[in-house]
Amino acid sequence: MSQEKALVIFSGGQDSTTCLLQAIATYGKENVQTISFAYGQRHAIELEKAKWIAQDLGVPQTILDLSLIQQITDNALMNNTATIQSDTKGMPNTFVDGRNALFILYAAIYAKSQAIKHIIVGVCETDFSGYPDCRDVFIKSMNVTLNLAMDYAFQLHTPLMYLTKAQTWALADSLGYLDYIREHTHTCYLGVVGGCGECPSCQLRNQGLMTYLATKE
Secondary structure (H helix, E strand, C coil): CCCCCEEEECCCCHHHHHHHHHHHHHHCHHHEEEEEEECCCCCCHHHHHHHHHHHHHCCCEEEEECHHHHHCCCCCCCCCCCCCCECCCCCECCCCCCHHHHHHHHHHHHHHHCCCCEEECCCCCCCCCCCHHHCHHHHHHHHHHHHHHHCCCCEEECCCCCCCHHHHHHHHHHCCCHHHHHHHCCCCCCCCCCCCCCCHHHHHHHHHHHHHHHHHC
16 A cells, blocks of 8 residues: 555545545555535535545545635536526536636645645546546646646546546445445535436436446346
């Protein structure tokens, strides 16, 4: 097991929780921390889930307030009255401009202060909503930028980048946490406990789970 330290960008959702569990298995619980962000998301229940999971798994959590982003952009993920829909190019209006760039930047600043080089992000460009900041090319670019900006050897890890949602469920199962992920994580953009089943995030989660469970029968 590695003795290096890792920081997981942690929302309390399926993907980041799976990444956290894998990080604990890889680096050891004593070498893992989490960082979460409050940015005015309408599904703020995810932060409650994140706090509970971090405490349950025994890993430190830092929560940063990035709600100032509401002053400069508007989208359905931060507007409780907006209807979630996609534009003519298929881009959901839940996309938050600059969100992942901000998350990774602040995570890196914190990581350096803690002598952490490994930053783990649960983004994926296989089964995703078309967000440009979930692509591998963006992550690699951000990694280079951070290393240059802070003269520090950050390593951004994206263990889910090329996994389907079914494969992400399979990973959770291989770690022994399939039911844990099902019961304790939150994915729904509308903030419905247990999921609304209608929003893009719920659909991806549920379809992936059904596909994975079908392979086990």
